[in-house]
Amino acid sequence: MIEAKNVSMKYGKNGQYALSDISFFIDRGEFAFFVGSSGAGKSTLLKLIIRELTPSTGCLKVFNRDVGRLPRQKLPYLRRNIGMVFQDFRLIESRTVYDNVAFAMMVIGSPQREIHKRVPQVLTLVGLEDKTKAKVCDLSGGEQQRVGLARALANRPALIVADEPTGNLDPGTTLDIMNLLRSINQRGTTVLVATHNREIVNLFKKRVIYLDGGRMVGDEQEGFYTHDH
Amino acid sequence: MIISSIGYVLSESFKGLFRNRLMCITSTGVVAVTLLMLGIFMLLSLNVAHITDQVKEQVEIVAYIDDQASSNTVAALRQKLESNPGVLEASYVSSEEHMERLRRQLGSVLEGYDTELDNPLLASFEVRAMVPENVAVLAAEIESYPGVSEVFYGQDYVESLFSVTRVLQLLGLTLMVGLAITAVFLISHTIGLTVMMRKKEIAIMKYVGATNWFIRWPFILEGLLMGLVGAIIPLVALYYLYQYALDWVAVNNLAFISMLPLQEVILEVGRYLLPLGVGLGILGSGFSIGRFLKV
Numbered sequence: 446m447i448e449a450k451n452v453s454m455k456y457g458k459n460g461q462y463a464l465s466d467i468s469f470f471i472d473r474g475e476f477a478f479f480v481g482s483s484g485a486g487k488s489t490l491l492k493l494i495i496r497e498l499t500p501s502t503g504c505l506k507v508f509n510r511d512v513g514r515l516p517r518q519k520l521p522y523l524r525r526n527i528g529m530v531f532q533d534f535r536l537i538e539s540r541t542v543y544d545n546v547a548f549a550m551m552v553i554g555s556p557q558r559e560i561h562k563r564v565p566q567v568l569t570l571v572g573l574e575d576k577t578k579a580k581v582c583d584l585s586g587g588e589q590q591r592v593g594l595a596r597a598l599a600n601r602p603a604l605i606v607a608d609e610p611t612g613n614l615d616p617g618t619t620l621d622i623m624n625l626l627r628s629i630n631q632r633g634t635t636v637l638v639a640t641h642n643r644e645i646v647n648l649f650k651k652r653v654i655y656l657d658g659g660r661m662v663g664d665e666q667e668g669f670y671t672h673d674h
Numbered sequence: 675m676i677i678s679s680i681g682y683v684l685s686e687s688f689k690g691l692f693r694n695r696l697m698c699i700t701s702t703g704v705v706a707v708t709l710l711m712l713g714i715f716m717l718l719s720l721n722v723a724h725i726t727d728q729v730k731e732q733v734e735i736v737a738y739i740d741d742q743a744s745s746n747t748v749a750a751l752r753q754k755l756e757s758n759p760g761v762l763e764a765s766y767v768s769s770e771e772h773m774e775r776l777r778r779q780l781g782s783v784l785e786g787y788d789t790e791l792d793n794p795l796l797a798s799f800e801v802r803a804m805v806p807e808n809v810a811v812l813a814a815e816i817e818s819y820p821g822v823s824e825v826f827y828g829q830d831y832v833e834s835l836f837s838v839t840r841v842l843q844l845l846g847l848t849l850m851v852g853l854a855i856t857a858v859f860l861i862s863h864t865i866g867l868t869v870m871m872r873k874k875e876i877a878i879m880k881y882v883g884a885t886n887w888f889i890r891w892p893f894i895l896e897g898l899l900m901g902l903v904g905a906i907i908p909l910v911a912l913y914y915l916y917q918y919a920l921d922w923v924a925v926n927n928l929a930f931i932s933m934l935p936l937q938e939v940i941l942e943v944g945r946y947l948l949p950l951g952v953g954l955g956i957l958g959s960g961f962s963i964g965r966f967l968k969v
Binding site: 495518520521522523524525526527529535536537539548549551552553554557596599600 | 679681682693874875877878879880881882883884885886888889
């Protein structure tokens, strides 16, 4: 599903390497953590996967397509297969929960009928079926991230990419959101999570890819995130 | 899918206008004010052109015929003038007719003077040029025709009239181009602010896989509507302003200022302002949104 071969990423012409010589393969249906301290290159790696950035050298394949060579006009169709979850939620605060999720379907041209059917489904999945008409700005952080997750799921993506999804949440809410991501994964969706939350990584016992200073320093199935890394 | 997309674009455009009504009113206001200035200038220059045209029509060449010329020469001269492509019309005025005109102008001064016996006035052809600006060249050409003794066309008057018209036209064009450029700049700037306030929405749309055109359409439609309203407002204002000007000219007995009729002039200005407003609106939003699509 995702295959990186000697991927390097440099910001600007004479800038420092944010990532250097990264290689890995993530299969369909996997759940993987990208871990490392701030500046390790986790976010850059996710941005490469969603093609917000393109690799300076190396080859990165997502859904068997080299995203570095993907023509601009094909980008929207790649993104429709990826659900994105952000640390700062990136919701439209002035609109309702329903509208935020429906928006993601509307802007790719889904028919109204489909939207009416699908939005309540995903809101039930994330446990917000009672808040459909609430405005996003009136929700708690945890609830806002659930809306973010519902939006990411609305278009039935094959891959969920979450960049520090619990970075702004308290420990209890963090666990709720992570459990939701796990159950989404159990339904067959590939999930990638960038985080520096050791407790969560150690609790979940999933695949862990370690980054440090832009280099990949480890890749373990059922890995642990200890101070050694 | 296409129908639901069209529905989305239309409803988003109207919702967008409503949600950002303050910015939209500002943008529309900028379009309206700029087009109003442009419109006022167009009204002025259309009328100046109209008045100049009327004066030009009165420009004529008088070609005096040699008093030794035979009737054959005069007939040949008429033939030559009428077949000249630069001549709009040529009419013969006999020496008697000239005397008659003079008598009418001078009245009692000529009393007791036997004009039938002693008429010093020459017969002439009065020629109107096809293109009034070419009157000097045409006059020189006519002067060389056999049987013509002298040509007169009010050289100084005609030449200064044409140079004034040229300066006015050049000034008008410069001003209009200047105003149009200012308008594009102001509008794209104001609409740019509207777009900026919604850059988060645009980024989200990009992340969930909306195509660039899908994102652009509602903004472009909004720009179009703002431009359209921004052109209609000054047109209505110009209609009443021009009517006021016409009334003022009539009340003050300034009938020698011949102005174009109201309907005709507003239609003419509208033919430019409406597409200009719509075009400015579309261009303004199109330019502004381009920057935010690179996510």
